Amino acid sequence: MWLDDFFTGQTTSQLIPGIANMYIKTLFFATCREITGERETAFDLVDGASVSDLIEKICGEHSAFRSMEASLMVSVNQSYVDRDQELKEGDEVAFIPPVSGG
């Protein structure tokens, strides 16, 4: 598929031959953003991966994320979800620290 070819350049080591991969748009806010250093990025995950799998992937890149992730809410496509929520191509995931609006 051409999309795989397109992405192969930057993520060859993470692609698993024969298993479909998906790119998940991921947003970080407040303290999360300070830890990851970015507000918006994308992670490639194997088909069928869950929010928990995404969290593991982020912890692999940003070790400080592990100590805070338990306190976070997670949304998929702007609705709060549990960590066993399965992800699909095109989803937008956000990590939401305890809110402090008002």
Place this chain on the structure above:
Amino acid sequence: MEASLRMTGDVYRIQEECIASDALYESVLRDSDGAVTSFAGVVRDHSLGRDTKHLEYDAYQGMAEKKMEEIGDEVRARWDVDRIGILHRIGRLEIGEISVLIAISSPHRKASLEACHYTIDRLKEIVPIWKKEVWTNGEAWVEGDPSSPAPTKQEDQG
């Protein structure tokens, strides 16, 4: 909720522009209303013993406006209110500026009084907005509302 069922005239908005204290009054008030209750959250000059220079607010804008709208649905399920308006600012706010404005109209006062209190409490629980306090010698994101316990997942989805 389908667009056809959505009450027209409600306002749910995240904005960078300043909020005037009467910004929602005209838009929520109709001839059938006997009351308008409004609440303004304002930037104060101190927090937990420290002098605040200013605040910076950030939001997950699309989801924040969606959650405000959900709070409007919750309000309508509980009280006989007419129109609901919620504005919340993002960006840099100076001392004395309005960070959040809520205005709710109703035929009788009790509904809008109670609904307004509920709305600001709910906003502080589930709407993805964060404030950063900036002091003379540092800054930090505030996490959660120190004056109330963290919401459970069930409450959020209910």
